[in-house]
Amino acid sequence: MQVIFLSFRVHKYSYTWSLRICFHFELNSLCTWSTPRRWLNLQEYQSKKLMQESGVAVQRFYVADSASEAQEAAKRLDAKEIVLKAQILAGGRGKGVFDSGLKGGVHLTKDPVVVGELAKQMLGFNLTTKQTPKDGVKVNTVMVAEALDISRETYFAILMDRAYNGPVMVGSPQGGMDIEEVAASTPELIFKETIDIIEGLQEEQALRMASNLGFKGSLQRQAADQIKRLYDLFLKVDATQVEINPLGETPEGQVVCFDAKINFDDNAEFRQKAVFAMDDMTESDPTEMEAAKWDLKYIGLDGNIACFVNGAGLAMATCDIIDLHGGKPANFLDLGGGVKERQVYEAFKLLSADPKVEAILVNIFGGIVNCAIIANGITKACRELELKVPLVVRLEGTNVHEAKRILSESGLPITSANDLDDAAQKAVAAIKK
Structure with missing residues (x-):
């Protein structure tokens, strides 16, 4: 498989408008267009909520818009370790900086009191990352989630592929990193599986993809079940892409979707009123x-x-x-x-x-x-x-x-x-x- 990405830059301007365009060679590409703005913008916790409702395994989490709520949520989780994430529509949060002086939009701690203290320095302050405007984006919400250890990371996605006129699964045992880099350096670690839109995802296809992702024994069956649930979600919400990076394996023998990106078909808004009502427009120009x-x-x-x-x-x-x-x-x-x-x-x-x-x-x-x-x-x-x-x-x-x-x-x-x-x-x- 060969994937070529072109970036068009309106040079000499402070704003860069980039288009990721994938040209289809041999086994076709991994993605479609990536534009400056998705028509439907969901925060991370909203995507996880949709997944949770479809039976997909995600970390236990709560959402808070005040420091006291965040601290109380951490207590309710009663977890060994807690991860606190600022919710903005931009990547690179972990390396971002708040105008409160706090460094990092993602923090780990075992103390619920610390969660409250960190939330105080996040909520109401601007977080600047490599993907935000220079003044950053105001954080109005934080996600308080159970922190799980990951013993192994894989990549999994379902997307609409024009070459096949339907959905395609794409997976790699090399997760937690840029899939484009994996495709460029080790293309043999990229696996594709076309899905018949009429017949749907077959059991043997899900098991084969789970095996290609490197899941063994009982974990293979568990991973296949998660793959089927993700496909059900893909159809249920009229998605054009459901990307899980990483789809992880924990030391306790769980297969968990740790992070998700969901793109939706704008033409399906009339069918997906509840989903489109979740659109977060607070950060839009x-x-x-x-x-x-x-x-x-x-x-x-x-x-x-x-x-x-x-x-x-x-x-x-x-x-x-x-x-x-x-x-x-x-x-x-x-x-x-x-x-x-x-x-x-x-x-x-x-x-x-x-x-x-x-x-x-x-x-x-x-x-x-x-x-x-x-x-x-x-x-x-x-x-x-x-x-x-x-x-x-x-x-x-x-x-x-x-x-x-x-x-x-x-x-x-x-x-x-x-x-x-x-x-x-x-x-x-x-x-x-």
């Missing part, structure tokens, strides 16, 4: 949240030229060509395909509300998108919002001649561009006047 309401993909950058584009690839190209001509993008905004005039209006509303924006560049290639709809949305937005900054528009594709007529007859100060390069040069020149 308000502008991104407003954009999401109108089905717009928005990411704020630190430049001064707003980008209004359809398609992620075209948006990245637009950001890069602006930079090439000496400008800096103020955002990444993807309209998508089935755009309506109201979305165009709301997009302009978001862009014009950003005080950093000194010019707006519209770059539309109409395939699915009707350029005339974009043009009508633009003219409506310019009039009603009384747009004050220069506007450069490049349109190409479906109904483009009608779109250009609408713009030219609008009487609005809109600068037309022939192509992307021309548009970028005109947008950069507009802010230098």
Whole structure:
């Protein structure tokens, strides 16, 4: 198996937008897209709660939002050792730093009183990790869990694979580390098992995967049972991925899911109302949240030229060509395909509300998108919002001649561009006047 990961970086900006893209060779890849923001964000304890409800073996845990609650939860656990985890939607918590001075968002202790003292330095304070903004993220909740020893760690995941038009199990006896590193250095330790979506996960498949993960004797049967329960969860919540790293073995002979990442099919929201109601939006950027309401993909950058584009690839190209001509993008905004005039209006509303924006560049290639709809949305937005900054528009594709007529007859100060390069040069020149 060969897995290639490409990272696209909008260079020279403080914000990096990375895409993990897996190209399929031989036995296919291990993952799908990884975007800057999952549409549904669950905290660790929420994922574990879903697993618990499906009979998956996880550590005993409680959730607390005050130091006294955390201390009381530690007493109720009555465990040999307790792990206290700050709950934020970012990785690297263990090596993070709080603005209270406390180092580490994950702590082990045997004393419930210490749990309370540590929680005091976590709750209400910002935790900064390698995946958070520079000022960190405020911690409002902590998870107090039983700490279990792990004698062996494995990796297990179920994910939707386009090459097989259905779910695939992926496992490795090398868990507790980056699965990408395992795939690159020791590909022979990656095992895949396709699941017939009609027939479901078979007993022999679960046992074979448990054996490949290195479970022996009675633990093999126990691991197979956990695998089947995880598949039941995968179907139950309309997941696109359930990743357990590590799926561990304890000295006492238990198979436990110690950490989990669950991705969900956004199109199943109408079926999964209870799950989507758990969405934690407290850490989301308000502008991104407003954009999401109108089905717009928005990411704020630190430049001064707003980008209004359809398609992620075209948006990245637009950001890069602006930079090439000496400008800096103020955002990444993807309209998508089935755009309506109201979305165009709301997009302009978001862009014009950003005080950093000194010019707006519209770059539309109409395939699915009707350029005339974009043009009508633009003219409506310019009039009603009384747009004050220069506007450069490049349109190409479906109904483009009608779109250009609408713009030219609008009487609005809109600068037309022939192509992307021309548009970028005109947008950069507009802010230098």
